[in-house]
Amino acid sequence: MSILICGSLAFDTITTFPGRFAEQILPDQVHILNVSFLVPTLRREFGGCAGNIAYSLAQLGGEPLIMATLGNDGQSYVERIRSWGASTEYVRVIEDSYTAQAMIITDIDNNQITAFHPGAMQQAHVTAVPRRKDIELAIIAPDGRDAMIQHAQQLADARIPFVFDPGQGLPMFSGEELKDFIAKATWVAVNDYEARMLCERTGLTLESLSKSHLKGVIVTLGADGCDVWEQGGRTHVPGVKAEAVVDPTGCGDAFRAGVLFGLSRRSSLHDSCSVGNELGAVKIQSRGGQNHRVSLKAQPRTML
Numbered sequence: 001m002s003i004l005i006c007g008s009l010a011f012d013t014i015t016t017f018p019g020r021f022a023e024q025i026l027p028d029q030v031h032i033l034n035v036s037f038l039v040p041t042l043r044r045e046f047g048g049c050a051g052n053i054a055y056s057l058a059q060l061g062g063e064p065l066i067m068a069t070l071g072n073d074g075q076s077y078v079e080r081i082r083s084w085g086a087s088t089e090y091v092r093v094i095e096d097s098y099t100a101q102a103m104i105i106t107d108i109d110n111n112q113i114t115a116f117h118p119g120a121m122q123q124a125h126v127t128a129v130p131r132r133k134d135i136e137l138a139i140i141a142p143d144g145r146d147a148m149i150q151h152a153q154q155l156a157d158a159r160i161p162f163v164f165d166p167g168q169g170l171p172m173f174s175g176e177e178l179k180d181f182i183a184k185a186t187w188v189a190v191n192d193y194e195a196r197m198l199c200e201r202t203g204l205t206l207e208s209l210s211k212s213h214l215k216g217v218i219v220t221l222g223a224d225g226c227d228v229w230e231q232g233g234r235t236h237v238p239g240v241k242a243e244a245v246v247d248p249t250g251c252g253d254a255f256r257a258g259v260l261f262g263l264s265r266r267s268s269l270h271d272s273c274s275v276g277n278e279l280g281a282v283k284i285q286s287r288g289g290q291n292h293r294v295s296l297k298a299q300p301r302t303m304l
Contacts, residue, residue, distance in 0.1 A: 002065040002134050003057060003260050004160070006151045007050030007141030008121050009068040009077055009091070010100035014249055014288065015039035017107045037105055037113075045249075045288035046080055047102060048121075049141035049167060052250040052289035056257030056279055058084040059294040062264060065135065066091055067127055067151070068143070071099035071120040080290075092127050094120040110248045114168070118144065129154035137264050138162035139256065140181070142169035149177070152184050161186035161215075165256060170194050175201040182209065187269070189218040189256060207232050216269040220255060225277050228269055237273045240281035250289025255280040 017037040024035050046055075054064035067090040070077055074093060081088050097120040105113045124147035129138075138160050140152050148169065155162045164185035166173070173181070179202050182188060188209065190198055199205055210217045210229035217229040225239035255276035262272025279294065286292040 001136040001264065002063045002132070003264055004065045004067060004129065004135045004138035004155075004162075005050045005054050005057075005141065006067045006124075006129075006138065006147065007053065007143045008048035008100050008118075008124075009051045009066070009070050009074070010048035010102050010116075010121070011073075011077075012045045012047035012102045012104055012249065012288065013042065014045055014104045014106070014247070015042045017105050019107060020109055021107045021111050021113065022109075039105060043287070045290065046077060047250065047289045048100060049165075049253055050143075051077070051081070052253030053139065053141060053257045053260070054081070054086060055084065055290040056254045056283070056292075056294070057261055058086050059292075060257065060261045060279075062257070062261050065089075067124075067129070068092075069094050069097075069120040069124045069127070071095075071097040074099040074120070090127055090130065092123075094123045097123065104249060106247065106249070110245065112248065116168070121147075125150050129158060129160070131158060135160055137260060139165055139260060140185075141165045141253075141256070142167040145169070145172050148181075152181050156184035163187045163189050163256070163260070165189045166194065166198075167252070170197055173201075175203065178202050179204075182212070182214065185214065187216050187218065187263075188214060189220070189259065191220045191222075191252065195219045206234070218259065218269070218273060220252060222251075226255075226273050228273055230269065235270055237270055237277060240277045242281040242284045244285045246285050247287045248284055249287075251280045251283050253289055254283035254292070 050068045057064045100119045100121040101117040103115040122144045124144040211232045219227045228235045258276030258279035259272045262275040283292045
């Protein structure tokens with residue numbers, strides 16, 4: 001069965017600042033902020049939430065079905081997706097746009113500053129959720145604003161359970177719009193910062209959200225793992241220590257791929273998050289969001 005992944009495909013330009021952002025930014029001068037970071041290294045990677053999630057899911061043996069847009073410079077990405085054995089049936093090329101671009105600076109504490117040009121992603125709403133019986137599960141990851149709204153409605157109409165994962169797109173939506181997403185979703189996944197913003201904008205608590213129709217709320221905590229909220233109760237799922245910390249780019253996407261893989265195998269939300277934590281620890285050992293390898297022997301032990 002297929003897992004529909006609605007989100008961005010992007011090219012990531014990744015650089016490293018060999019210092020700490022906190023030492024370069026004066027808190028009492030942020031209203032006149034003017035800083036420059038010397039970044040000796042630079043590389044270009046395939047990225048975007050949908051691409052990263054699909055890559056890790058394919059590595060696990062899942063069946064990702066990407067629904068996203070590329071620009072006129074995106075043919076290499078189409079070929080890459082096909083090299084995984086994944087379908088590009090719902091990957092649309094927008095000829096008068098560039099593919100979305102992320103410019104990422106990472107400091108020595110793995111803090112990141114990102115600038116993002118949406119490009120073709122702004123047209124992601126032109127593709128509708130397909131009416132296919134083999135789609136059992138989906139995720140709404142960061143994408144164009146209209147696309148996220150329309151795809152959530154289309155998934156709800158099709159009665160396809162989905163994870164609402166607003167990510168860095170969360171600030172685009174008002175409290176009422178976020179409540180509407182939540183009303184249609186089956187699960188919600190956010191990091192700890194996004195969780196605070198979500199609660200602030202909606203006026204709801206994580207406890208109250210988890211007491212609703214939702215089957216669970218996931219709050220990721222980086223290396224510390226994640227908290228899982230179900231029916232008003234919180235369970236902590238411990239993180240997995242990585243053998244090496246190389247690059248955090250795409251770790252959240254790898255985590256989500258693990259969660260989707262577990263849910264598609266009818267595992268509990270707790271066990272699915274354990275898979276996500278293990279996959280995140282695998283990903284952080286490689287640069288970029290799509291260069292790690294998950295062999296059959298190294299598959300998350302929860303799934304063996």
